[in-house]
Amino acid sequence: MHNRFLRRFKQNRIGMSGLFIFLFLLILAIFAPVIAPYDPWDYSFGYLLPPSIDHLLGTNDIGYDLFSELLWSLRTSIFFGISVGAIASIIGLLIGVSAAISGGLYDIIVMRIADALLAIPTIMVLILIAAYFKPSTIVLIIALSLIIWQTIARGARAQTLSLKSKLHIKAARNMGASTPYIIFKHILPELFPLFAMGFVTKVRIAVFMEAGLSFLGIFDPTSKSLGIMMNYAMRYLYLDVWYNWLFPTVISLSMLIISLALMSYAIEEIFDPRLRRDNIA
Amino acid sequence: MNLKKIFITSIIICLCLFTQIISGESTTDNDVENELRIADKTGDWGYPNPYLGYARGPGYMRMHFIFDTLVWKDETTQYIPLLAENWEYLSDEDAYVFHLNKDAKWHDMEPLTAEDVVFTIQYMKEHPYGWVVLDSVDRGEALDEHTVKIHMSGPYAPFMEDIGGTMPILPEHIWKDVENPMDFIDETAFIGSGPYTYVDFSKEHGTYQYRSFDEYYLGKPIIDQLIYVKTGDPQMTLQRNEVDFASIKPDFIEQMKEKGFIVIDGPHYWNKKLMINHNIEPLDNITFRQALAYAINQSEFVDKSIRGHGKPASYGLISSESEWISPNVPDYPYDPDKAMELITSLGYELKDGFFTKNSEPLELQILVSMISTGGEGTPDRDGEIIKNQLEKVGIKVDLTSLDTKIVDTKVINWDFELAISGHGAIGGDPKILYEKTIQVSGTKPSPNCARYNKSVELNELLDDLMHEMDPQKRKEAVFKAQNVYARELPAISLYYPTWYNAYNPDAGIEWFYTIGGVAKGIPIPQNKLSLIGTIGEGKEEITDSTSTPVSEGGEEMTDSTSIIPVENETESSPLILCISVIALLLAFFVIRIKRS
Numbered sequence: 001m002h003n004r005f006l007r008r009f010k011q012n013r014i015g016m017s018g019l020f021i022f023l024f025l026l027i028l029a030i031f032a033p034v035i036a037p038y039d040p041w042d043y044s045f046g047y048l049l050p051p052s053i054d055h056l057l058g059t060n061d062i063g064y065d066l067f068s069e070l071l072w073s074l075r076t077s078i079f080f081g082i083s084v085g086a087i088a089s090i091i092g093l094l095i096g097v098s099a100a101i102s103g104g105l106y107d108i109i110v111m112r113i114a115d116a117l118l119a120i121p122t123i124m125v126l127i128l129i130a131a132y133f134k135p136s137t138i139v140l141i142i143a144l145s146l147i148i149w150q151t152i153a154r155g156a157r158a159q160t161l162s163l164k165s166k167l168h169i170k171a172a173r174n175m176g177a178s179t180p181y182i183i184f185k186h187i188l189p190e191l192f193p194l195f196a197m198g199f200v201t202k203v204r205i206a207v208f209m210e211a212g213l214s215f216l217g218i219f220d221p222t223s224k225s226l227g228i229m230m231n232y233a234m235r236y237l238y239l240d241v242w243y244n245w246l247f248p249t250v251i252s253l254s255m256l257i258i259s260l261a262l263m264s265y266a267i268e269e270i271f272d273p274r275l276r277r278d279n280i281a
Numbered sequence: 282m283n284l285k286k287i288f289i290t291s292i293i294i295c296l297c298l299f300t301q302i303i304s305g306e307s308t309t310d311n312d313v314e315n316e317l318r319i320a321d322k323t324g325d326w327g328y329p330n331p332y333l334g335y336a337r338g339p340g341y342m343r344m345h346f347i348f349d350t351l352v353w354k355d356e357t358t359q360y361i362p363l364l365a366e367n368w369e370y371l372s373d374e375d376a377y378v379f380h381l382n383k384d385a386k387w388h389d390m391e392p393l394t395a396e397d398v399v400f401t402i403q404y405m406k407e408h409p410y411g412w413v414v415l416d417s418v419d420r421g422e423a424l425d426e427h428t429v430k431i432h433m434s435g436p437y438a439p440f441m442e443d444i445g446g447t448m449p450i451l452p453e454h455i456w457k458d459v460e461n462p463m464d465f466i467d468e469t470a471f472i473g474s475g476p477y478t479y480v481d482f483s484k485e486h487g488t489y490q491y492r493s494f495d496e497y498y499l500g501k502p503i504i505d506q507l508i509y510v511k512t513g514d515p516q517m518t519l520q521r522n523e524v525d526f527a528s529i530k531p532d533f534i535e536q537m538k539e540k541g542f543i544v545i546d547g548p549h550y551w552n553k554k555l556m557i558n559h560n561i562e563p564l565d566n567i568t569f570r571q572a573l574a575y576a577i578n579q580s581e582f583v584d585k586s587i588r589g590h591g592k593p594a595s596y597g598l599i600s601s602e603s604e605w606i607s608p609n610v611p612d613y614p615y616d617p618d619k620a621m622e623l624i625t626s627l628g629y630e631l632k633d634g635f636f637t638k639n640s641e642p643l644e645l646q647i648l649v650s651m652i653s654t655g656g657e658g659t660p661d662r663d664g665e666i667i668k669n670q671l672e673k674v675g676i677k678v679d680l681t682s683l684d685t686k687i688v689d690t691k692v693i694n695w696d697f698e699l700a701i702s703g704h705g706a707i708g709g710d711p712k713i714l715y716e717k718t719i720q721v722s723g724t725k726p727s728p729n730c731a732r733y734n735k736s737v738e739l740n741e742l743l744d745d746l747m748h749e750m751d752p753q754k755r756k757e758a759v760f761k762a763q764n765v766y767a768r769e770l771p772a773i774s775l776y777y778p779t780w781y782n783a784y785n786p787d788a789g790i791e792w793f794y795t796i797g798g799v800a801k802g803i804p805i806p807q808n809k810l811s812l813i814g815t816i817g818e819g820k821e822e823i824t825d826s827t828s829t830p831v832s833e834g835g836e837e838m839t840d841s842t843s844i845i846p847v848e849n850e851t852e853s854s855p856l857i858l859c860i861s862v863i864a865l866l867l868a869f870f871v872i873r874i875k876r877s
Contacts, residue, residue: 041665041669043585043662043665043666043669047585047588048588061588061662062585062586062662062665062666063585130683132687217682218682219682220680220681220682221649221664221665221680221682222664222665222668222680238530238532238533239532
């Protein structure tokens, strides 16, 4: 199952290009402390310097080295995205599977909560949370994860329900397999595609959300974030600094989001027979 | 059939277009020769009448063209005659006598009399008006038709600025029957005695229109029609010659000058300051607050946060450009070592670069606001800079960014440690020192008032500042109060930003910044005197000003003025003509193809 997935993914050019872009950005982010030429919180340089050998992208209004700031911002975005993606996917999977397995009142309550969450605009909730609580990164990661798990839970529940009635599971149960055994041995592996897709999609949503929220000024103002960089860059657009300030920031964010979108598209294509190109052909 | 319908419709459309052109041109012809436009980013500041205008600087400015006060201020002189030709203070009776201009008329041509002033005082006592607090005034008395005596209920030193120069006089014959001034929006609500009459205000478009009052007692204003327009980018509008006066960004000063605009920069009457919760440890300790002052490098704020367009603040709150500035305000030159020494003297120990006491780390939370519910973001770098500076001396900083209103609420509820705030009016009457230091009982707490009532010495000096009628003695009290304030530091002033405005000199108007700010200290260079030419020389020499709630960023300084003949329509009319002809031809063409 997994080998087949990997093989198919490798053959999928869209997915692979997404993966490469993502890995490239991930490496930049992981090694930001090594690659960045300066401390991104050091504002002792001159302000609004144009790009030069000393400062690849120049400096900003207060005197931060933009290249270093960009690398660190990327780090924040990717960290935020992966954390939210992982937490939300795990929550979704646990809730979905448990609801399908246990059924009854628990199923009804949990799935109604999921439905209710679907109707709530995420950004508004986060802005409210940010306004009333201290919006540390961890708080926002948890808050966002708690809001966006429902689609994964619904998918997981539906798939588990259909798996439950499959012959091999019935057989396993008849042979005396315990519920945990069935979940871990038979159901979860089958849910891997859903998990992978959900994970990538949630990472994408989270990256976008982080940029949006920090653009609005909700994040810790001293943290490095693509959104904050864009916010400040927009204020100095009139000075023709867009090419070394706004443009690299926007491109980085776009690349990150596009790479995630490409990957989730590829995964979806691999697992959804209706989208498979060889089938169509 | 179809062809006919389309033909007729096209002709009707064309006719409509033509009529528009014709009417457009005719309005251009009828336009007053002399029009001045001021651009503003926000637009809506409420109806231009005392009670309906928003209680912010620009709201007052919109109203001040229509309603006159007793006295006024110009570029250099404190109090010059407006409705009052001259005045005197009777110290034995504790009363002011104003002799009104006999030519003053209301816009409905009724004469303005002393009774109107008496009525205004009474009316504003019954219906409090945000800009004027009349607690210090006992009553008004009309001595004759043009002489009014205002009896005080006690000595009140800032009277001339606070009331004489800020209280708009209302027409008794109109307002006497108005029960609720907030609901009074009919045409007569805008009848005043100022140089301009009200023509129109559009809340949706944020536009104001005024016409000159030809019978104005100081002469007909230079500009016939005055218009405020809302624009997203005032500077751009100015550059395109669509307006003649706009706030500009500091980076464009040279460019604007090269283009022939005149750039004026405001005096430094607005300060960014660090609010301190002096009720909690360790901020309740004066030595600790002094250590903070030594740890803060004001010049770095000026260099980094506002890129040199401003200056470091005086620690005594009063602007260093005010004539009330004490010559010997205690200063705290940047000295991190001294700061650390002072903190150590309070029993703190330095461990791994940060101070601790009883194994508790010394950590302070600083509230900043980078977002505001109004949507206008006012991000700046102050938070980052202060965090950096304090961490250098071993104080851990937890920088928290919240919505402006939430920061204000937290400060008012004492639910904070340090917060960055700011206010204006520090260049005018020194009563600002009283207002921003002491919480006056019965008034709403202000988020930028230190509410520091615990220093007996300072309280006494501030009391003298408010009630000492002898100018020399008052000045002494003001100096001493500043010195004590700077020593005890209930809040720490950081810096004064510089705001720039530019105008087109071809409009024939010379704009200026009013000394101490317009009325109670509004730092907007749109004094109506610019539009009516110079009037008599001032009488006394006192500095005053009050805070202008220009608030963060000063986004309201976005006005501009200019005389622009409306040319756009004539330019666009040939285009409309061409388009209509093409549309007509197209319609025929389509029909023909369909038929064939």
